[in-house]
Amino acid sequence: MKVSEEFKNELWRTVRDLLILLSLILIIAAVCLIKDYFDKHFTHFNAERTACMERVFDITVDDNVKLKRYSDDSILIAINQRLELETDDYERFIAENVNAVLEPDESRRDGEIIYKYVNSRTDMKITALEKGGYLIALHHWE
DSSP states (O other): OOOOHHHHHHHHHHHHHHHHHHHHHHHHHHHHHHHHHHHHEESOOOHHHHHHHHHHHTBOOOTTEEEEEEEEOOBTTBOEEEEEEEESOHHHHHHHHBOSOEEEOSOOOTTEEEEEESSSSEEEEEEEOTTSSEEEEEEEEO
16 A cells, blocks of 8 residues: 555644644643743732732731732632731731731740631741741631
């Protein structure tokens, strides 16, 4: 059974076109994944992102709070969000900026103070920084 040269050329063009299409699909998928990652992991906060952090973690951001890092590792309906911020006085932050009711968690680690939100699945871990001030890590899950 001999295959004509014309058939071989047509087959080669079809395979080449399919490979080009597959390459384009892979590039588009990679760009979408990268965009999704950077939408869920960031260190720069504009007004819209800050408002979202205030809503999710039930806090108020003012000049005494410096937002450091946010990550959203949620998968489908399993929510897993984290926010790190710095402040000079964590007691003042809790009193003036946390809108939720907190209760201390007795499972302390060395150098850390842990609080749990009473009415939501959120906890707060406070760690003293060497340079002064405190790092507050908020974790929200559902």
